[in-house]
Amino acid sequence: MRARYLKDFLASRSMRAAAIGANSIAFLMILGLYWKSRPLLALKSLRHLLTSEVWQPLSGKFGFYPFIVGTVEVTLIAMVFAVPTCLLAAIYLSEYAPRRLREGLRLVIDLMAGIPSVIYGLFGVIVVVPAVRDIGRALGRSTTGYSLLAGGVILAAMVAPIIVSVTLEVLRAVPAEARETSLALGSTRWETVKHVLLRHSLHGVVSAVVLGFARAFGETIAVLMVMGNVAKVPHSVFDAAYSLPALIANNYGEVMSVPLYDSALMLAALILLVVVGGFHLAAHLTLYRIEKRA
Amino acid sequence: MQRRKLEETVVKGLMIASLGLIVLFLAGIIFVIVLRGARALTWQMIFQTPHGGYYLGQGGGVANAIVGSLYLTGGASVVSLLLALPIAFALQREYASRSFARFTRLALDVLWGMPSIVYGAFGFVIMVWLGLRASLLGGIIALSLLMLPIMTRAMEEIIDMIPRELKEISYSLGATRLETTLAVVLRQALPGVVTAAMLAFGRGIGDAASILFTAGYTDYVPRSLFDPAASLPLAVFFQIGTPIPEVQERAYASALILLLIVLAVNLLSRLLSLRFSRNTIR
Numbered sequence: 001m002r003a004r005y006l007k008d009f010l011a012s013r014s015m016r017a018a019a020i021g022a023n024s025i026a027f028l029m030i031l032g033l034y035w036k037s038r039p040l041l042a043l044k045s046l047r048h049l050l051t052s053e054v055w056q057p058l059s060g061k062f063g064f065y066p067f068i069v070g071t072v073e074v075t076l077i078a079m080v081f082a083v084p085t086c087l088l089a090a091i092y093l094s095e096y097a098p099r100r101l102r103e104g105l106r107l108v109i110d111l112m113a114g115i116p117s118v119i120y121g122l123f124g125v126i127v128v129v130p131a132v133r134d135i136g137r138a139l140g141r142s143t144t145g146y147s148l149l150a151g152g153v154i155l156a157a158m159v160a161p162i163i164v165s166v167t168l169e170v171l172r173a174v175p176a177e178a179r180e181t182s183l184a185l186g187s188t189r190w191e192t193v194k195h196v197l198l199r200h201s202l203h204g205v206v207s208a209v210v211l212g213f214a215r216a217f218g219e220t221i222a223v224l225m226v227m228g229n230v231a232k233v234p235h236s237v238f239d240a241a242y243s244l245p246a247l248i249a250n251n252y253g254e255v256m257s258v259p260l261y262d263s264a265l266m267l268a269a270l271i272l273l274v275v276v277g278g279f280h281l282a283a284h285l286t287l288y289r290i291e292k293r294a
Numbered sequence: 295m296q297r298r299k300l301e302e303t304v305v306k307g308l309m310i311a312s313l314g315l316i317v318l319f320l321a322g323i324i325f326v327i328v329l330r331g332a333r334a335l336t337w338q339m340i341f342q343t344p345h346g347g348y349y350l351g352q353g354g355g356v357a358n359a360i361v362g363s364l365y366l367t368g369g370a371s372v373v374s375l376l377l378a379l380p381i382a383f384a385l386q387r388e389y390a391s392r393s394f395a396r397f398t399r400l401a402l403d404v405l406w407g408m409p410s411i412v413y414g415a416f417g418f419v420i421m422v423w424l425g426l427r428a429s430l431l432g433g434i435i436a437l438s439l440l441m442l443p444i445m446t447r448a449m450e451e452i453i454d455m456i457p458r459e460l461k462e463i464s465y466s467l468g469a470t471r472l473e474t475t476l477a478v479v480l481r482q483a484l485p486g487v488v489t490a491a492m493l494a495f496g497r498g499i500g501d502a503a504s505i506l507f508t509a510g511y512t513d514y515v516p517r518s519l520f521d522p523a524a525s526l527p528l529a530v531f532f533q534i535g536t537p538i539p540e541v542q543e544r545a546y547a548s549a550l551i552l553l554l555i556v557l558a559v560n561l562l563s564r565l566l567s568l569r570f571s572r573n574t575i576r
Contacts, residue, residue: 218409
């Protein structure tokens, strides 16, 4: 008899410990990365590092500005392509499509979310980069095709499943009565979407977009493969650019031979963690609130 | 009146076009990878490790990467499963307060969205701390960190949906929480546990950024946890980066192998979950 209770007690304690461990992973990651990036932060102020344009690790100059601009710009381009397309698609799936089509396409979108990023990158190299090069040449720009624009297109495809599925979920959570009331008053379906659904689920839709933004911001391999990786602030969408995650991935090999280089890369990882984690925190808190209301 | 109808038609057309664009993009990716990959795929690619001069176009295959990927992701799946199950159990109402469960869910959701390169960097910090070099073990550590939140969150959601009454029957018969968890909850959640594990496996096997500095790359099949391990995503990445056309062809073939594995895992998890869920009580 005693043994059963003892087992129950021990199991509950160890399960609790595992859960507390899971909760502390994020904090451990922040601590670990901060610990490794301290040597650099001790020499230069964070503000200087973030706003300096010169990236010359061999002479100890670590300016993150070009990488930050590259990351933000490629993410914004991706969002310009992805947001309208994904929102329209999600509205169609939620409000117009018959049930079977909705379920079928949900499967397709899940499938799309599961494709490894290196395959998106390879598709980018085979199809998108040459297309961008041809468009650029037709417009009279000299470009290799490895550019912000190519990165933006690939990222748009990669974040589409997230934005569509979260938006779809949010729209499905709107009570049927809200739709029916509006339709009964004689509005068309689109008017119902515009005036009732989008107003009702604005926070949720914004969260979906934020989750997509965060995903694009931290994407590494696909961006690394199609953006050209030149550490300069890009001036047009046909210019090559370099993103923060690509910077980390591309330089791990030389880290050990150059002083402070590993510190700089770990600082880049810390910046990514804080930015992406912050966006996720805000989006999920909003989505929980919607879930509770529904 | 006419204007409203027109707006409806135009917007509906735009919606269908948007949806079509997304589906077309997916179809395009699969079509291009299958077409280019199938042309370069040979039995040699699958069953042989690289011979001398492989990266200059000589013979051999990517067996090292296929086996390496299976070792890495298999190992990480076992580690994450052993951790994810207790964590998911610990979030049940019998064990955790509402606020603790909610906080943990939020933490896991945030971790799920963390870029994999951050796990790679953190894995690297752990390896430096432990004095490890790029190895199978290092890769397993980083991949486990990446897969743990996915697995746990998916399992926990399934466990949360088990009807309360089922557990109460078990308690009314005098079972302890542990006995109820193992005999009722685990049995009921089994299809979900399998799906969650396979979902995480599919995510893990395709990830390149987390194992880039932690697992390294090698032309040999790893013989111990401390040997470096090759992987399929990195095989694609490195081979497309070379200027030699024959080697680039092999990147397409490697990508096709990876794509087939990922799609197979995805479909299999769906089938298995359908099959298992016949035996659960709702």
